[in-house]
Amino acid sequence: MAKVTPFIWFPEGAKEAAEYYVSLFDDGRILWVQNFPTSGAMDPVVYTLAFELGGTEYYAINGGPAFKPTMAYSMFIEVDTQAEIDRLWDALLKDGGEPSQCGWLTDRWGLSWQVVPTQLWEFYASDDPEAVNRTVAAMLTMGKLDLPALQAAFDG
Structure with missing residues (x-):
């Protein structure tokens, strides 16, 4: 069976947004976070994550400024x-x-x-x-x- 999951592109702040959204709903939760590997002394940067609100799973990405939500x-x-x-x-x-x-x-x-x-x-x-x-x-x-x-x- 196919699964359909909304995937939200954020220019930045996807993890901050998801953490805020899940705080607003009793059943909200972060499911997983994938960090973008970096080299050198930089800390890993959140790339994609999944969260759940009201029984629906969502994916989110820090995709940069190419697209913005509308x-x-x-x-x-x-x-x-x-x-x-x-x-x-x-x-x-x-x-x-x-x-x-x-x-x-x-x-x-x-x-x-x-x-x-x-x-x-x-x-x-x-x-x-x-x-x-x-x-x-x-x-x-x-x-x-x-x-x-x-x-x-x-x-x-």
Whole structure:
């Protein structure tokens, strides 16, 4: 059976980023680190590593400046409470991240994340198109998603 694993290219700081990400999730962990061999008195440099978040394995590389992460690929986090939205949103913006719209943000390493309440899918799956439209309209006004406000919009 084939295995598909996301592989994230960081210009630099892959290990620092991965260590930070795994600190945010109860089940997060570094799986392995491969150092790039160096000669002389230099310390080995981290080249690639693997980490796990939410049961998904990721590979990361310190690949240099040729490529940078973009919003075309994002890490999608579903959480159950506003407190979890707040905690993860604030943590991922810490030390230089940039907020965006509709639950999207870019962290200090340039990786994009979406922090979304699990209830959003229930709202979208509703048979009431007006409730869905109200929810989407409310979401489009938000940076960090506000679950009580989304629920209120859905309820009308």
